[in-house]
Amino acid sequence: MWDATPPVIGEAALRENVHLDLDVVDCVADAFTALSAGKAIMPPILRLDIPEKHGEVDIKTAYVEGFDGFCVKMSTGFFENKKHGLPSLGGMMTVLDAETGHVRAVLLDNGYLTDIRTAAAGAVAARHLAPEGALRVGIVGTGLQARLQLQALSQVRDIAEVRVWGRDKSKAAAFTGDVPFDVQVIADADQLAEASNLIVTTTPSMTPLFKANAVNPGTHVTAMGSDAPGKNELDPLLFSKAGLVVCDSPEQCADCGELRSARKCGFDGPVVELGHVTAGRHPGRTQSDQITICDLTGCGVQDTAISDLAVKRLVKA
Amino acid sequence: MWDATPPVIGEAALRENVHLDLDVVDCVADAFTALSAGKAIMPPILRLDIPEKHGEVDIKTAYVEGFDGFCVKMSTGFFENKKHGLPSLGGMMTVLDAETGHVRAVLLDNGYLTDIRTAAAGAVAARHLAPEGALRVGIVGTGLQARLQLQALSQVRDIAEVRVWGRDKSKAAAFTGDVPFDVQVIADADQLAEASNLIVTTTPSMTPLFKANAVNPGTHVTAMGSDAPGKNELDPLLFSKAGLVVCDSPEQCADCGELRSARKCGFDGPVVELGHVTAGRHPGRTQSDQITICDLTGCGVQDTAISDLAVKRLVKA
Numbered sequence: 237m238w239d240a241t242p243p244v245i246g247e248a249a250l251r252e253n254v255h256l257d258l259d260v261v262d263c264v265a266d267a268f269t270a271l272s273a274g275k276a277i278m279p280p281i282l283r284l285d286i287p288e289k290h291g292e293v294d295i296k297t298a299y300v301e302g303f304d305g306f307c308v309k310m311s312t313g314f315f316e317n318k319k320h321g322l323p324s325l326g327g328m329m330t331v332l333d334a335e336t337g338h339v340r341a342v343l344l345d346n347g348y349l350t351d352i353r354t355a356a357a358g359a360v361a362a363r364h365l366a367p368e369g370a371l372r373v374g375i376v377g378t379g380l381q382a383r384l385q386l387q388a389l390s391q392v393r394d395i396a397e398v399r400v401w402g403r404d405k406s407k408a409a410a411f412t413g414d415v416p417f418d419v420q421v422i423a424d425a426d427q428l429a430e431a432s433n434l435i436v437t438t439t440p441s442m443t444p445l446f447k448a449n450a451v452n453p454g455t456h457v458t459a460m461g462s463d464a465p466g467k468n469e470l471d472p473l474l475f476s477k478a479g480l481v482v483c484d485s486p487e488q489c490a491d492c493g494e495l496r497s498a499r500k501c502g503f504d505g506p507v508v509e510l511g512h513v514t515a516g517r518h519p520g521r522t523q524s525d526q527i528t529i530c531d532l533t534g535c536g537v538q539d540t541a542i543s544d545l546a547v548k549r550l551v552k553a
Numbered sequence: 554m555w556d557a558t559p560p561v562i563g564e565a566a567l568r569e570n571v572h573l574d575l576d577v578v579d580c581v582a583d584a585f586t587a588l589s590a591g592k593a594i595m596p597p598i599l600r601l602d603i604p605e606k607h608g609e610v611d612i613k614t615a616y617v618e619g620f621d622g623f624c625v626k627m628s629t630g631f632f633e634n635k636k637h638g639l640p641s642l643g644g645m646m647t648v649l650d651a652e653t654g655h656v657r658a659v660l661l662d663n664g665y666l667t668d669i670r671t672a673a674a675g676a677v678a679a680r681h682l683a684p685e686g687a688l689r690v691g692i693v694g695t696g697l698q699a700r701l702q703l704q705a706l707s708q709v710r711d712i713a714e715v716r717v718w719g720r721d722k723s724k725a726a727a728f729t730g731d732v733p734f735d736v737q738v739i740a741d742a743d744q745l746a747e748a749s750n751l752i753v754t755t756t757p758s759m760t761p762l763f764k765a766n767a768v769n770p771g772t773h774v775t776a777m778g779s780d781a782p783g784k785n786e787l788d789p790l791l792f793s794k795a796g797l798v799v800c801d802s803p804e805q806c807a808d809c810g811e812l813r814s815a816r817k818c819g820f821d822g823p824v825v826e827l828g829h830v831t832a833g834r835h836p837g838r839t840q841s842d843q844i845t846i847c848d849l850t851g852c853g854v855q856d857t858a859i860s861d862l863a864v865k866r867l868v869k870a
Contacts, residue, residue, distance in 0.1 A: 241661060244561050282599035284623075286616050291654055295612055295625065299603050306601075308612065308627055310647065312654030326654050330627065330645065337608055337629030337643050342659055344558060 242339040243551050247346045253549045256352045256387055260542065264356040265363075265514045267300065267541035268484065272511025275301040278536045281488070283464075290315045294463075298536030305331040305340045305547060309539040311350055323347075329543045341547050353542040354534055355384035357484060357510075358436055358458050359392045361530035364513045364520030365456045365482065367433050370396035374432030376425060376446070376469070377439040378402035378411045381460060385436045386415055393434075401428040401445075426450040437461050437469040448473035453525040459494045460532040470494045470529070472501035479526035481507045484535050493533040507531075559656040560868050564663045570866045573669045573704055577859065581673040582680075582831045584617065584858035585801065589828025592618040595853045598805070600781075607632045611780070615853030622648040622657045622864060626856040628667055640664075646860045658864050670859040671851055672701035674801060674827075675753055675775050676709045678847035681830045681837030682773045682799065684750050687713035691749030693742060693763070693786070694756040695719035695728045698777060702753045703732055710751075718745040718762075743767040754778050754786040765790035770842040776811045777849040787811045787846070789818035796843035798824045801852050810850040824848075 254260065270276045278298035285292050291314040299306045311327040318324055327350060329343040343349060362371075371393055375382045378400060389395060398417045402408040405421070412419040422428040429435055429450035435457045437445060448471040451457065461469045475481055475498035486507050489495035495507060510530065512518040521528055571577065587593045595615035602609050608631040616623045628644040635641060644667055646660040660666060679688075688710055692699045695717060706712060715734045719725040722738070729736040739745040746752055746767035754762060756778045765788040768774065778786045792798055792815035803824050806812035812824060827847065829835040838845050 241561070241563050244558070244659070246558050277601060277603060279599055279601050282596055282612055282614065284594060284596050284614050284616060286594060286651075288618075289616075289651060291651075293614065293625070293649065293654065295599055295614070297599065297601050297610065297612070299601060299606075301605075308610070310625055310649075312649065314652070314654035317653050320653075322653055322655075326656075328647065328656055330647070332610065332627075332629065334603075334606060334608075335631070336634050336637070336639055337610065337631040338639070338663075339643075339645055339661060342561070344656060346655075 242341050244342045244344060245550050246344050247348055249550060250343060250345050250348055250546055254349065254352065254546050256355055256384060256391070258391055260352055260545065261356045261359045261388065261391055263541045263545050264353055264538050265360045267537040268360065268511035269515045270300045271535065271537045272509045272515060276537050296534070296536035296539055298540050299334065300537055300540050303334060303540060303544050305334055305544060307331055307536070307539040307543040309350065309536065311347060329539060331543045331547055341551055343543055343546055349542045349546060350539070351380060351384055353538040354460060355381060355388040357532050357538060358385045358460060359388035360514060361458045361482065361510065361532070362389055362434065362456065363392045365528040365530055366393055367454045367456060367521070367524060370394040371434045372397045372432050373399070374428040374435040375400045376428065376435065376437040377461065378404065378407040379438060381438040382411060383414055385438055385460065386417070399428050399431055401425045439469055440467055441469050442466055443468060444471040445469055447471055448477055451477070451527055453527060456528045458530045458532060462493050463533050464492050465496060468494065468497040472498045472503060474527070474529065475503040475505065477527055478529045479523060480521065480528045481505060482510050482513060482528065482530045483507050484510045484532045488533040488535065489531045494531040559658050561659045561661060562867050563661050564665055566867060567660060567662045567665055567863055571666065571669065571863050573672055573701060573708070575708055576862065577669055578673045578676045578705065578708055580858045580862050581670055581855050582677045584854040585677065585828035586832040587617045587828070588852065588854045589826045589832060593854050613851070613853035613856055615857050616651065617854055617857045620857060620861050621651055622861060623651055624648055624853065624856040624860040626667065626853065628664060646856060648860045648864055658868055660860055660863055666859050666863060667856070668697060668701055670855040671698065671777060672705040674849050674855060675702045675777060676705035677831060678775045678799065678827065678849070679706055679751065679773065680709045682797070682845040682847055683710055684771050684773060684838070684841060687711040688751045689714045689749050690716070691745045691752040692717045693745065693752065693754040694778065695721065695724040696755060698755040699728060700731055702755055702777065703734070716745050716748055718742045756786055757784055758786050759783055760785060761788040762786055764788055765794055768794070768844055770844060773838070773845045775847045775849065779810050780850050781809050782813060785811065785814040789815045789820060791844070792820040792822065792846065794844055795846045796840060797838065797845045798822060799827050799830060799845065799847045800824050801827045801849045805850040805852065806848045811848045
């Protein structure tokens with residue numbers, strides 16, 4: 237057993253067998269529940285920055301009780317790749333056996349599984365925090381996560397209207413053609429915020445993209461772009477206006493999420509761990525006029541959950 | 554290029570093509586030189602402990618200037634495996650392209666490359682720190698590293714006598730049959746230390762194995778067993794008696810090596826980074842009656858060096 241070569245699964249097979257569907261949303265929700273119930277061991281992220289290459293590697297891992305395996309995931313960002321026609325982001329997952337530590341599978345997903353487990357977390361947040369009724373969705377950013385977050389939302393909620401804002405007008409126009417909704421391109425991010433009751437921010441911005449005052453009572457905001465110190469999509473004042481602040485991992489968010497900027501600007505209010513909401517120990521949104529925030533940095537437990545799902549579908553027992 | 558499946562190389566091919574020879578010793582020495590010259594970026598180790606499985610995973614990585622790739626290495630220790638006839642230790646290396654971050658190769662070595670790069674560091678230390686002349690070697694421990702450290706030493710120095718000590722007498726006897734030297738099994742670790750002028754400790758001990766006073770002037774001691782807080786092979790008093798203390802990484806050694814216990818017990822003397830010695834910026838041993846210590850915890854730069862050598866030998870450009 238030990239000497240057997242483990243299955244090595246490529247991106248094409250993973251794309252064919254693992255989609256951004258309710259199974260994925262549910263398995264990511266369960267991962268958050270396990271994390272908050274103390275049924276997971278998730279060490280801090282290992283981060284390697286290579287300034288001379290304009291490159292970075294994040295390594296995340298988490299053991300979750302009851303799973304046959306656990307994931308060690310590396311995510312790469314090499315931002316000169318664009319010049320050579322290659323994607324900037326990549327990565328792979330290794331699944332280790334929870335009993336023996338031996339390699340159960342190598343998932344050469346080039347970041348695909350990370351993309352969908354990240355979008356799925358947005359759906360998990362919306363389930364518990366979005367206002368009632370069909371949503372007026374505002375997407376900030378025009379990249380892959382902008383598309384996937386919208387797709388994930390549509391798994392869990394009815395969508396009435398979609399607006400998009402991006403710095404690059406041509407990319408915003410391309411976005412409208414890529415998604416199965418009528419999308420209005422908005423030139424001003426404040427106007428997008430004012431017109432929306434569910435906002436998802438998906439950019440690597442270093443400065444806030446819209447004013448806290450542009451966000452109406454009753455709006456939910458999911459911020460998934462910030463995953464490193466220095467990144468900051470949300471006006472820190474929005475945290476003080478919010479009736480409920482939820483974090484995928486309060487420790488990670490304080491270190492590299494939106495919570496970091498908010499704390500630096502004096503926000504000292506409580507934050508709730510997303511897993512307490514998914515577990516039903518916290519009710520989520522309780523008032524129709526609450527502003528709610530969900531700060532997502534991406535957790536190793538999500539990787540263990542999605543890789544387990546992929547292995548179950550693709551590897552014969 | 555991006556979509557191409559990278560080569561996946563198994564343990565058998567690695568064992569066939571990468572041996573514990575002078576090429577490996579030299580490439581590990583060069584890695585230490587690069588680290589100390591500021592030509593490497595080596596983040597702290599990511600450690601995942603799974604107490605309920607009696608398991609642990611260490612993840613190490615380091616970017617080294619001038620290499621085509623860099624390694625992300627996971628090492629596993631699952632100590633219930635013995636019950637099932639499986640080795641406790643395992644692991645694998647992923648080599649990422651230094652320009653693009655994409656996966657250049659997956660080396661499913663089950664810890665083999667870690668074993669030989671670890672032993673090679675012992676040879677690097679002996680080159681610069683062992684006393685002159687043919688050595689009276691004392692090996693503390695009877696496992697795989699006990700064998701490999703002796704083999705590595707024999708690459709760089711003449712060996713006159715070999716003694717071994719182990720808690721388990723039958724394992725010590727097995728050791729004598731496995732190595733190409735006449736080996737004397739010593740029942741008492743203090744007696745082994747007294748009879749030796751080069752000692753290598755290779756155990757996961759939590760308490761010192763021989764007294765500082767048992768070590769004669771002019772002896773070199775390499776301690777490679779301690780790689781986690783709580784492990785401790787050397788009597789902390791030995792640090793105060795030593796004329797020269799060398800660490801593979803002073804930061805790591807202070808965190809999880811012998812230096813940790815020595816500092817806790819009040820040792821406040823200077824330590825020299827091994828790479829300053831390999832680079833010739835520090836002379837190493839300067840007096841025949843010095844006691845010298847080399848504390849090895851294992852560095853990501855060693856993994857990047859050995860994986861680069863393996864890829865060059867096994868992957869067509």
